Amino acid sequence: FGSFDPLTEISKISNDYQMWLHVDGAYGGCFVLTDTHKSYFKSIDSADSITIDFHKTFFQPVSCSAYLVKDRKNFQYVSYYADYLNPLENRDEERPNLIEKSTQTTRRFDALKVWFTLKTLGKTTISKYLEKVHYLAESVYHKIKDNPHFEVAHKPELSTIVFRYKSLNVNENKVHDRVNLFIKNKLYKQGKASIASTKLDGNIYLKFTLLNPNNTEENLFEILKMIEQKGEQYKSIN
Structure with a gap:
């Protein structure tokens, strides 16, 4: 229906059992910007990863999504190195390569949509x-x-x-x-x-x-x- 789960209680369970905590914010995640819904996001900082679909509640055209992780090192689990594409010896921490953060290679510059929206409309x-x-x-x-x-x-x-x-x-x-x-x-x-x-x-x-x-x-x-x-x-x- 589009609802919020009790993040504080769930995060306590995940912490007690040392479980990965993923928050599916695809639909409701953008409501963190509002005053009316801010209380629902208490303990969101406990999440290990979060998904957000900006094309749902951030008024963006399809497609425009984000996958966020607390520790950037965890992107290694979706990384793949190919000699013809992104050889491992060319890896440079100071020069981001999106191929190392996704299984998708060819892509559009979807982040530009979010940047323009924030710049023109504002929070x-x-x-x-x-x-x-x-x-x-x-x-x-x-x-x-x-x-x-x-x-x-x-x-x-x-x-x-x-x-x-x-x-x-x-x-x-x-x-x-x-x-x-x-x-x-x-x-x-x-x-x-x-x-x-x-x-x-x-x-x-x-x-x-x-x-x-x-x-x-x-x-x-x-x-x-x-x-x-x-x-x-x-x-x-x-």
Whole structure:
């Protein structure tokens, strides 16, 4: 769903058992820049490695990711030396060679995207963008949590919210599955909305992953209204 694990408790376990601690921050890692989510990152310095996908919550085009390690010596585990490419005798610690830090050789200058974004927007603006998409997810949550036509799977911690449309007086999950697939496919085929889906306990749910800070509550509420309308349409023809 996009959530935070208890890093402090997990880091204590990894330390007690001398285990490698990897933090998957691919989606939520960039929220470290915000004031609203900073507390979730307590003990992040205990991580041995961290992954971040800047093309998810740092508003970058695909692809743009980073793999960070606490001790640079650990890059040796993904290093490979070839005489025609990067002979070992030419290794120079003062002259970085990205081939020694990845199994990938030919690559684009993806780091330039992040550098330009930080230079042009800055931390404060990016932080506001991240807080905005989280606010939008919370707005959707509060809009539908007391609506009998919706069932919300969780309160959003990031910018994802998982929910499903529920037909009143229907208790069969198979029926709810058919209704939600009908809603998703109809809205997509009509060019109204492209809504993702997932499964929870084997049942089909709809999913909003909100990554555009220029989106609005009005736009999202209109999509929710269309979901209800399509749910009623399914009921009328079945």
